[in-house]
Amino acid sequence: YIDSLDGISGLDFSNAETRKNYTDNFWSGVYGIDSRYIEELNKTLDKPIDLTAFEKGELVVLSAMTDDEGNLLIQPGQAITVVGESGEQVFTVATGFLDADFQNGRGNERGTAPDLYISEQAIEKLSGETKIFRIAFDTIDSSYDKGIMEQLQSITASSPGITILSRYEKQQEMAGYLLTSRIIAAGLSAVFLLIGIMNFINTMVVSVNTRKHEFATLESIGMTKKQIRNVLLWEGGYYWSISFLLLATLGTAIYIPIYSAFRRMVPYAAFHYPVISLLVVAAIVLLVCLATPVITFMQNVKQSVVERLRQN
Structure with missing residues (x-):
């Protein structure tokens, strides 16, 4: 030795x-x-x-x-x-x-x-x-942790030389840190999501407005508004499929180095894939992808086919 x-x-x-x-x-x-x-x-x-x-x-x-x-x-x-x-x-x-x-x-x-x-x-x-x-003390049922901690603090209150180290207190302290980090992460995610949605809406509005003469031509030769809406819905669905595929693959891969770096600082950290959050975001993005081109098209078809054909 x-x-x-x-x-x-x-x-x-x-x-x-x-x-x-x-x-x-x-x-x-x-x-x-x-x-x-x-x-x-x-x-x-x-x-x-x-x-x-x-x-x-x-x-x-x-x-x-x-x-x-x-x-x-x-x-x-x-x-x-x-x-x-x-x-x-x-x-x-x-x-x-x-x-x-x-x-x-x-x-x-x-x-x-x-x-x-x-x-x-x-x-x-x-x-x-x-x-x-x-x-x-090792508590089998964690629901008693708070009560036991309060009793120990009461018993040792008159003995300043006694120090209490508690997993319960550490958990409460860590819960505060995690809450702060989650709020910051959720805020940043919301900002990035909003930027992405606004960028998509702007792109789709410009795309539909640019093609309104094309849509009017198709309508003049027999294509119905419902068929054009279906085309736009399929296009929105394609955009959503591409974005969701990138999110599920490249976005998931980004978690690996982030978790590895965090694990070095907090060895007992555990990772849980955010399935619920992913599904919520996917539903929001799908709604935006489907609704934006259709709403923009419906705004344009308020004019007659002849009026739209005359426009450059």
Whole structure:
């Protein structure tokens, strides 16, 4: 384990004296944990930890620590000697390891050696003076989160030294950030959608007005207004099909780099394809694509065929 620290944060153990000075000040945080942590860990292990030996104070559990190649730095069955107030005590490394980030966030409590996790009974024998470091609550039903949080805040209100870290509070804080980002994203999307719709309407109005002499000629040789409307509806449908196809392919592909970049900042972020939003936008665009050319044409046919033929 010491060898793995060589070269990290400016440490250089090539000098024997430097190495000795470092190890002479080697100390670790020792934590007594509830046996239920071991019971939960055993469910994931092929070779479970001896719970009786753990509770007797014979075993020590460590967080998983590996080198760059993924090999364990400390092997199960090895001995670790802890020098405490009442003398030395030898522990055997357990057959299973806790997650690398188990109970993280200890800040300055972390020493230069790996943190050691032993039973509550063992820590009372190791030192005559212990303190409760952390109490963890895991709610099965999230509907109780708010009420539990309020009760904990009420209980600890008179003890300023107690800090509460809550997933519920983090979720509420994150919900505020997400709401802000959604409002901004929705606003920008609405602006881009409006610009696109106005551009399409302008293009179709100019196109229909430019072709009104053509429509009048077709009408004069027997084509009905209903048939012309159907042609315009088909044209609008083609425009919509092209735009929706680009939205479903190219537009969807744009999500990939955006989500990848966001995932690097927020590792626990999850992506859900906006199916409902896509269908709503598709319906709005379809309505605009079908209605615009027909309404423009109906405005032009208020004049007679002869009058429209005379116009350049």
